[in-house]
């Protein structure tokens with residue numbers, strides 16, 4: 001099955017994400033507060049766009065079951081995931097609303113978001129957009145599993161609940177997204193399946209760039225673009 005192949009193929013990429021500065025900083029608990037704030041500013045906007053992508057895909061599918069899934073995911077995004085963000089805001093002792101009020105699509109986030117929109121707008125079958133969106137929950141669950149398997153977090157560890165959230169709350173999303181991809185791949189040509197695979201691999205790389213964007217507090221370089 002395509003999703004099983006992709007899980008195996010991306011495992012080394014996820015190990016690299018796990019070993020990069022942002023996740024290691026969360027595990028040690030000594031990550032730079034400004035990097036966490038940068039991540040939250042970018043991620044709050046990213047999740048807003050993820051919710052809009054679900055709405056876009058809802059308008060493109062004939063399947064009532066898929067519409068139901070997409071609606072549920074929008075609700076989860078708009079309410080549920082903020083718990084993970086609140087953990088990070090609390091850890092750096094700042095109000096979440098205050099942190100995210102002046103966010104923007106920093107370069108790596110911008111590229112990732114547009115990769116998903118490109119597939120949603122230019123492809124009829126929603127499986128193409130889903131293949132670009134599926135690494136989002138999968139990478140986070142896998143990174144969180146690795147951290148919880150390899151480390152014992154004290155109850156008062158500032159980021160323990162962030163890892164626990166992503167290790168436990170992504171299963172339904174992942175199962176449905178992989179189901180949509182695998183069902184579509186079963187009726188596609190080799191070339192079309194290759195596009196699903198490339199979308200998925202690129203988004204896994206986008207996940208790595210997104211964390212590194214936060215760790216480096218990446219901004220647009222144009223002089224008049226940071227005012």
Ligand SMILES: Cc1ncc(CO)c(N)n1
Pocket residue numbers: 043046047081135136137140207210
């Ligand atoms: C960039 C990004 N990828 C994945 C997740 C998990 O939902 C997230 N919150 N942000």
